[in-house]
Amino acid sequence: MLATVLAPVDIGYRVFLDEDVLCSSSDERHDALLNLYTEQVSLQIEVAPVASILANWSIDD
Numbered sequence: 808m809l810a811t812v813l814a815p816v817d818i819g820y821r822v823f824l825d826e827d828v829l830c831s832s833s834d835e836r837h838d839a840l841l842n843l844y845t846e847q848v849s850l851q852i853e854v855a856p857v858a859s860i861l862a863n864w865s866i867d868d
Contacts, residue, residue, distance in 0.1 A: 808829075808831075808840070809840065809843075812824065812844070812852060813848075816848065816851045816852065820851075821851055821852070821853070822851065822852045822853070823852075823853050823855065823860050824844060824852060824853070824854045824855075825855070825856070825857040825860060826841075826854045826855060826856055827856055827857055828857075829841065829854070841854065
């Protein structure tokens with residue numbers, strides 16, 4: 808999943824992730840990925856509940 812998330816960031820996109828569907832093979836990896844997304848690359852990647860993402864989605868943007 809990390810490569811899938813970082814590939815669009817590499818070409819300049821901002822990525823929004825639904826926190827309700829993020830998973831990993833272990834709790835430690837899950838926590839490490841969440842930390843990466845929310846602390847280290849938070850300008851390019853935003854993690855939020857799907858309800859929040861949909862409430863703020865605008866086709867006109």
